[in-house]
Amino acid sequence: MLRGYEMDKTSKRLQKQNERDRRIEAMYRQHPEIKEIDDAIAANGHALLRAATGLAAETLMAGLQARQSLLLTQQRHLLLQAGLDLSIYEVSWDCPLCQDRGYVLPGQKCRCALRESAAEQLLHSGLAPLQLTQTFDNFSLEWYQEPQKYERILHTAQKFAQQVAQGTYAGNLMLYGAIGTGKTHLCSAIANHVLAAGGSVMYMKASRLFARLRSQMYGDNEGQREEDPMETLLQSDLLILDDLGTEKRTEFVEEQLFTLIDERIIRRKPWVISTNFSVDKLLNHYDERLTDRILGEAQRLRFDDVSIRRQKIQNSEGN
Numbered sequence: 001m002l003r004g005y006e007m008d009k010t011s012k013r014l015q016k017q018n019e020r021d022r023r024i025e026a027m028y029r030q031h032p033e034i035k036e037i038d039d040a041i042a043a044n045g046h047a048l049l050r051a052a053t054g055l056a057a058e059t060l061m062a063g064l065q066a067r068q069s070l071l072l073t074q075q076r077h078l079l080l081q082a083g084l085d086l087s088i089y090e091v092s093w094d095c096p097l098c099q100d101r102g103y104v105l106p107g108q109k110c111r112c113a114l115r116e117s118a119a120e121q122l123l124h125s126g127l128a129p130l131q132l133t134q135t136f137d138n139f140s141l142e143w144y145q146e147p148q149k150y151e152r153i154l155h156t157a158q159k160f161a162q163q164v165a166q167g168t169y170a171g172n173l174m175l176y177g178a179i180g181t182g183k184t185h186l187c188s189a190i191a192n193h194v195l196a197a198g199g200s201v202m203y204m205k206a207s208r209l210f211a212r213l214r215s216q217m218y219g220d221n222e223g224q225r226e227e228d229p230m231e232t233l234l235q236s237d238l239l240i241l242d243d244l245g246t247e248k249r250t251e252f253v254e255e256q257l258f259t260l261i262d263e264r265i266i267r268r269k270p271w272v273i274s275t276n277f278s279v280d281k282l283l284n285h286y287d288e289r290l291t292d293r294i295l296g297e298a299q300r301l302r303f304d305d306v307s308i309r310r311q312k313i314q315n316s317e318g319n
C-alpha cells in the first residue's frame with residue numbers, strides 16, 4: 001500500500017516536470033529570442049564552472065561573472081516584454097516545500113502529507129472522544145478563583161499551539177498541579193488546535209504509552225512489529241504526555257522516557273508534559289538526568305487553583 005502511494009507520487013511528480021518542460025518549449029517556439037538568451041546563459045554558466053574548477057585567472061572569472069549577470073538581466077527583460085516571469089521555468093508543485101515528494105528528508109513526512117491524512121491523524125492522535133470537544137474556546141476562566149493567572153496560562157498555551165501549528169519551534173511545556181484543575185482540557189485544546197492545522201499529534205496517558213511501547217517492542221507476535229513505535233512517537237509534530245508519574249516505574253520506563261524526551265529535544269520537536277506532581281516530587285521520583293531535561297527545557301505552567309466551582313461542574317458531569 002505504501003509502495004503504491006510512493007509510485008503514485010513519483011508519476012505525479014514526473015507529470016508535473018513534463019508539464020514544465022512543455023511550457024518552456026512552447027515559450028521558446030513563440031519567443032526564439034528567449035531561447036537564444038537561455039542558451040547563452042547555459043553556455044556562459046558552463047564556462048564559469050570550468051573556470052572556477054580550473055583555478056582560472058581572476059580577471060577571466062570576473063569577466064564571465066559580469067557577462068552572466070548581464071545575460072540574466074537581458075533574460076528577465078525579454079521575459080517581461082513577453083508578459084512572463086521566471087516562474088515559467090519552475091515546476092508548479094502543489095507543495096513547494098517538498099516538491100510533492102510527501103517528505104522533506106527521507107522518512108520525515110512533509111506537512112502536506114500530514115495534512116492529506118488529517119482524518120487519519122485524528123484517529124491516531126490518541127485523543128479520547130470527549131477530548132475532541134475540549135478546545136481553547138470552551139476552556140473557562142470562570143472555573144478558577146484567580147482567573148487572571150489562568151488567563152496568562154491559557155494565553156501561553158494558545159501561543160504555543162499556534163507556533164506548533166505553523167511549524168515554528170515553540171519549545172516545550174510542562175503543566176503541573178493537582179488533579180481536576182484543567183490540565184487535560186488544556187492539553188486537548190493544544191492537540192485539537194495543532195490537528196486542525198494539519199499537524200500530527202500523539203497524545204498519550206503516560207501509563208498507556210509505556211504499556212504500548214513494551215508490548216510492541218517485546219510483543220510475542222514478530223509479524224506485527226512493522227515499524228519502530230519509538231520512531232512514530234519521535235516523528236509527530238507534537239507529543240503530549242499526560243499524567244506523567246502515574247505509570248508503573250521500571251528501568252525500562254525511565255530509559256524510554258529519557259530517550260523520548262531527549263531525542264525530541266535534539267530534533268527540536270515539541271512536547272507537552274502534564275503531571276500531578278509538584279516540582280519537588282518530580283525531582284524525588286525520577287532520575288536527575290531526566291528531570292534536568294524536563295525542567296530545563298520546558299516552560300512551566302502551574303495549576304494550583306483547586307476551584308470549588310470547577311469541582312462542582314465536574315461532579316455534575318459525573319467526571
Ligand SMILES: [Zn+2]
Nearest residue numbers: 095098110112
Ligand atoms: Zn509537501
